[in-house]
Amino acid sequence: MKVTETELKGCFILEPTLFKDERGYFFESFNAKNFNEAIGEEVSFVQDNQSYSSKGVVRAIHYQQGKFTQAKLVRVLSGRVLDVAVDLRKGSPTFGQHFSIELSAENKKQLFIPKGFGHGFSVLSETAEFFYKCDNFYNKASEGGIVYNDPRLNIDWQxxxxxxxxxxxDLELPTMQIASL
Incomplete structure (x- = not known):
């Protein structure tokens, strides 16, 4: 597995090692020991989520606050998405900055989004199946978000x-100036 840290500290791109032959391919999509060594911290995932969306869907920037803050490991099972992580850690040198990457069933890349980040994606293919592991349980009272067309973030959803x-x-979410963890 190749692991590359993005310009947002603690946010990593993971690329699996593929083993291909005439039958198809095989790869290890997750190994807790290797994952934790690669990112340099201990993360224990407790919840898996999956969504299915059609082309043009934008799932705005969402996050959990307080003791329910979540780190996520995301990937695409079918289709293509533009995945976006936003640093919402007050005091971080990259606070308010975002990182985007195309994740697809074809490239098999994953993105690790640490605690203190917001996360969203747009669907670039006709449909997409999106999968993410979370290190904390969802809590409705602790959810927050940022509207998809926030002028400060100026995200190109492609x-x-x-x-x-x-x-x-998602249309009723606040802008970055109001929202923060």
């Missing part, structure tokens, strides 16, 4: 504006 599909709930 979807034409007239094709973006956003939930009513």
């Amino acid at each position: 979807i034409p504006l007239n094709e973006i599909k956003v939930s009513e709930k």
